[in-house]
Amino acid sequence: MTAEAADSTGFGSPGKGAGLRGTGSKRNRWIATFSTGIVAGLLAGLFGVGGGIIMVPALVYLVGLDQIRAHGTSLAAVTVLAVSSGLSYALAGQIDWHLAVLLASGSVFGAWFGAKLLPSMNPRSAAIAFNVLLVVTALRMLIGGGDSGTHRSLTLWLSVALVVAGALVGLLASLLGVGGGAVLVPLMVVGLGMPTAMAKGTSLAVIVFSSVVGTVGNRRHSNVDVSAAVMVGLSGVVFGFIGGQISLGLSDRVADITFALLLLVVATKMAWDLRRDRAPRDGDLQPG
Template sequence: MIRARLARSVRRVANAAAPTTTRPDMRIVALVGLAAGALGGLFGVGGGLIIVPGLVLVAKVERRLAHGTSLAATLPIALASLSTYVAHGNVDWAVAPLMAIGTVTGAVAGTKLLTILPKRTITIVFIVTVLATAVRLLLATEATGRDNLTAWSGVLLVVIGLATGTLSGLLGIGGGVVMVPVMVVLFGMVPVIAKGTSVAVIVPTSIMGTLSNRSNANVDLKVAAVAGGSGVVSAIAGGVIADGISPGVANLMFAFLLLFVAGTQILTLRSDHDEVAVG
């Protein structure tokens, strides 16, 4: 009798600690994808800034699974955005391959960290990344076009790509929140070209990260397909709008959006608190 009761108690504790495997409402996932697509096209990011909070807070997806699924969902959105930026000649094809060398390597490292780090730590890294990007964008920056690439600037682009890819794999974001400000601030690239170049780098990054996440069972491909597919149309529209927005206005809009996203994620820290002990 005592042994049976103990066994039932252990099962109850295990079931309470285990994340829910119930698939979210696909209508909600589609709406999240639409919002993410518009963000991806307008600001040159993969859309993970919207997909991750949307899946966690609205669709109630477990955080690690949400991050991995988000990275997969950014692929169709990035491809749709890229088509618009390419059509307008807003991609720097000399910079994109150098950054991609680093991002595809970093994406694998980031997905490994996703399986190791506590959820609370992942959330805090996400918030800090978003806030740092927003603050930097609020500071005025002259961007008149980049200088000719040198060996040192090429190495710097690869290193930046490595760091960005690691964050992408860990946080489920395409990496545009890091790449766009870096290209504008450090290399003087015009924002719309920085956005187009960022989207070009996001494509291989999301492919590599998703393959790694799938091997770690940290991605729901059906949810990713719905979110990414629904974001394709809005991504194209966002890319067209981005071509006509002044750099100052675009940076301001992006910064305030990032501040809002950071605020929503701060609210999740309490629910992730138990992961500090469990890991």
């Protein structure tokens, strides 16, 4: 795909840059974007993530956005999906609001800083960093570890550590276009001994805050394709809620293994394309 076919003119410009890779069909772009929202919504609800781990590669490889713009667009859609998915957990009382506030207070600063860094980030580096995140998350989920059953009490120092952790998650969210749930859920389950369902619900609550702040910053730098973000977000709203309902009755181990395998498939695809085409190449996928 040429540089012209991958620039940031956005989802709504079929003649230059937004086309579905290999087809250029506007109808296929809409189908791909709608389908991406459905899958991302289900994953957000099932696993307590924002859905960016699916949206970023889908927006790049199916919808045709450049890597940087895909990150910003994904994060915008994550906001909607996190709200709808988190509703299931909130209704079931599976959100630790005290913990969510601590993590979110740090995440908003990290997301703001990440949005400022994103325009200058090397596109190829962004793709590689995202791929590493996928592999690390998949391995962590395969290894498992389960709930410790002992939810740690929040001391002053632990509260400070959580704010710092939230800042790092917000930074990650803004730079990579993900909600940060891939980091938050293992952190709360393994580090704090929180039950998996509550960790997922709390993760989604934090993601709402960090994704909003990151998206505002990304919009200022024109790194969000609004039409694609709206399409993905709205198409996944109902499925995010459904995914949350399914997750509340699903075995943690089965969900973790299934999701880890999915991550490895996506990571393998991205690694293959990076090796085959040396893409996204520096200069090929620079935003507008």
